[in-house]
Amino acid sequence: MADNQLHAWNLVKLDGEWYQIDVTWDDPTPDRGDFVGHEYFNITDDIMSDTHEWQEDKYDTCDSDDYNYYKKNDLICTYVQFEQKISELVKENPTANAEFVLIDYDEELYDMQFITQLDGIRSIEYSIEEYGKHKVIQVYLNQKN
Numbered sequence: 121m122a123d124n125q126l127h128a129w130n131l132v133k134l135d136g137e138w139y140q141i142d143v144t145w146d147d148p149t150p151d152r153g154d155f156v157g158h159e160y161f162n163i164t165d166d167i168m169s170d171t172h173e174w175q176e177d178k179y180d181t182c183d184s185d186d187y188n189y190y191k192k193n194d195l196i197c198t199y200v201q202f203e204q205k206i207s208e209l210v211k212e213n214p215t216a217n218a219e220f221v222l223i224d225y226d227e228e229l230y231d232m233q234f235i236t237q238l239d240g241i242r243s244i245e246y247s248i249e250e251y252g253k254h255k256v257i258q259v260y261l262n263q264k265n
Contacts, residue, residue, distance in 0.1 A: 121173040129172065132162070137184035140168040155217040158189035159249065159256050167252040196221040196254075199230045206235055206259065214240040215262045225255040235259070 121127065122145070129142035142160035160168070165182045190196050197205060202220050209216050225248070235244050245260040 122171055127172070129160070129168075131179060131182060133180075134162070134187050137186060138180040138182045139163065139184065139187060140165060140172075140182045142168070142172070145171075155258075155260065157258060158219060159251065161189040162187040164188075164252070170250050170252065190219075190221045190256075195219065196223060198222065198224050199226075202257070203234055207238060210235075210238045210240055210261065213261075217258070217260050217263075219256060219258040221251055222255050222257055225257070232257075232259070235261070 122129075122142075127142075127144070129140065129144065132139050132141050139162040140160065141162055145160045146157045148156055162185075163182070164185060165176065168182070185191050197220055199222055202222055205220065206218070209218055227248070232244060232246050235241055240262070242262050245263065247258045249256045249258075
């Protein structure tokens, strides 16, 4: 079950370790254009259990993050590192989509308004989602509405 609806997803085994993967929930949707997310790509049971339910005793345990998309692509960072990475991204491509895992995000301390101050930014959209004990932030820069 996912969001209280019948749903199927996969377990994959890479280098002897099992991972959860849900390509349906990562696929592009009309509200995200061509953007493909990675929230459900090679994740642990702990992260998947935020949104999905299954009979855990019937399946192999997925507890490795070695092949997690965010880890493999150096996208896990602190909020300060996130500010740096977004600033660099805007210089390279002011119409980019990006996603990061923030290990210290606190909505009372931080917000995304710093992005609006960067040269070349006309508009931003973003989403912040639970990701185990962290947050996934997806940012859409200067996208057409």
